[in-house]
Amino acid sequence: MTKSTLTAISRKPVPDETNTCWSCGAMRAAHFCSSCGKVQPPAPVDYFTFFGLPRKLNVNVPTLEKDFYELSRKLHPDLNARAGSQEQEWSLEQSSLLNDAYRTLRDPIRRTQYLLKLEGVELEEQSKTATEQARARGEVKKQIVPPDLLEEVFELNMQLEELRMNQKTGDDDPALTAEITKHKTALETKHESLLEALQSCWEEWDQLVDRGSSASPAERKPIIAEMVDVLNRRNYVRNLVRDVNAALEN
Numbered sequence: 001m002t003k004s005t006l007t008a009i010s011r012k013p014v015p016d017e018t019n020t021c022w023s024c025g026a027m028r029a030a031h032f033c034s035s036c037g038k039v040q041p042p043a044p045v046d047y048f049t050f051f052g053l054p055r056k057l058n059v060n061v062p063t064l065e066k067d068f069y070e071l072s073r074k075l076h077p078d079l080n081a082r083a084g085s086q087e088q089e090w091s092l093e094q095s096s097l098l099n100d101a102y103r104t105l106r107d108p109i110r111r112t113q114y115l116l117k118l119e120g121v122e123l124e125e126q127s128k129t130a131t132e133q134a135r136a137r138g139e140v141k142k143q144i145v146p147p148d149l150l151e152e153v154f155e156l157n158m159q160l161e162e163l164r165m166n167q168k169t170g171d172d173d174p175a176l177t178a179e180i181t182k183h184k185t186a187l188e189t190k191h192e193s194l195l196e197a198l199q200s201c202w203e204e205w206d207q208l209v210d211r212g213s214s215a216s217p218a219e220r221k222p223i224i225a226e227m228v229d230v231l232n233r234r235n236y237v238r239n240l241v242r243d244v245n246a247a248l249e250n
């Protein structure tokens with residue numbers, strides 16, 4: 001059984017009492033009651049639910065921003081200062097939840113990573129575990145070079161090596177610097193194109209969400225795997241560009 005199906009089974013249903021307003025008993029939103037307007041204790045909901053959004057990856061960011069500012073005003077602790085201390089505490093907690101949710105969902109990469117986390121995939125954990133395992137074996141973590149970059153990376157590494165030697169001896173080789181810069185530009189283009197690749201995964205994902213229960217977990221798996229792969233490759237390219245910049249600045 002995969003981790004994501006386990007998560008789906010063990011996910012606790014939201015208890016009934018959190019669905020209704022503590023003050024008037026009406027159905028409440030995640031943050032405040034739409035009937036009486038009272039701030040509510042934070043409910044155990046994910047960031048999508050917090051904003052009343054489906055778990056889709058195409059998010060209308062201007063609308064999200066508008067909702068964020070509106071909720072910020074309504075949940076502002078100062079506004080609830082004259083209410084009871086309990087309500088004020090809730091509005092503080094809700095405000096901080098709101099900020100986290102907004103920061104995560106407005107950013108395409110963080111949003112995707114967050115959705116993957118909800119699906120049971122911890123990218124950061126994976127990377128941390130790999131680093132720790134390598135360290136335990138006394139090795140440097142092996143970066144898996146994306147196959148389509150093998151040639152580029154091989155050539156670039158040789159040029160960087162040459163650059164470092166030149167820097168040691170104080171030699172200047174403008175042609176070499178130009179070559180490296182050319183590779184860097186190509187990598188930056190690659191970095192951009194990987195965002196586009198990720199966005200086409202979003203389309204597939206969102207279509208599955210739209211289909212609701214007619215979409216099976218088996219159909220989600222390859223899309224999740226594809227998104228993980230794209231994000232890993234994108235991280236690899238980003239780290240490489242960072243290394244090139246560091247080498248060129250020396």
Ligand SMILES: [Zn+2]
Pocket residue numbers: 021022023024025026033034035036037038
């Ligand atoms: Zn109410």
